[in-house]
Amino acid sequence: MRARVIVTLRRGVLDPAGQAVGNSLRHLGFGEVGDVRLGKVIDLELGSISRAEAEKKVNEMGQKLLANPVIEDFSLELTDEGGTRTT
């Protein structure tokens, strides 16, 4: 089982790096770009555990370490050996 954890800054938290990327995109002519937010992707190899167990454990990892709830939210995607992906 593999997990991908996506950590993003919470809404309302100023993201100056995201703003800089947005400005550059608009400067390049992508005028349709509005708000840009940067985040982190954390890929985890979990060995042969069940999907339910993986979901439970990775949620726990997100709460304990991978995201700081004061400033960040996280979501996760699980991929099993067969390649089936769920969010």
Next chain:
Amino acid sequence: MKVAVVTFPGSNCDEDAAYVAESLLGASTTRVWHKDASLPDGTDLVILPGGFSYGDALRSGALARFSPVMGAVRSFAERGGLVLGICNGFQILLEAGLLPGAMLQNASQKFVCKRVRLRGHDTGSPFMRGLAGRVLEMPVAHHEGRYHASDEVLDRLFEERRVAFTYEGANPNGAARDIAGVLSEKKNVLGLMPHPERAVEAVLGGEDGLGMFLAAKSFLEAR
């Protein structure tokens, strides 16, 4: 007076902190490695120094908070022991939940390294005796110093007189309500982004940082 200075992998202001404790305060000073699960017997003050513990991986202070020594620091703080977190030490205290809030990248996106002016507030903390209302000059050197907390928490911090320092004049990092340093509920844990240990002798460009160390010392000696 017994001071313990903790070194994490990546700490780089531990020497400076130990110098202040040993040479300027005359305290019996022990260097504690982050893997030690306990603090020396009779420790009065723990200093978590500045630096880049664990290379700031994930978030500043996020990994250091799980170092074995942090369990001992937590129970020491819960018993009322004095804990001072400077810069990365402050970030570790936030991640550990010993102080409220979190740190974000500076609003300017730049590493800021310069002298700033701070206003000391009336808090009743052992670290802050004689500093209320004073404007002090100290260096800052950080990339993640934008203090953040919910409006509710910020209001409560001011109501409970737990904001120790605010930036005076220019805010170097975009910190919420100009906050540079905060205290725990019992006021025995202080975290601040500026570096008092780098402003303790005229030869360093100023002595304004010495005040909080001397305040802690006189508090401990009067006990």
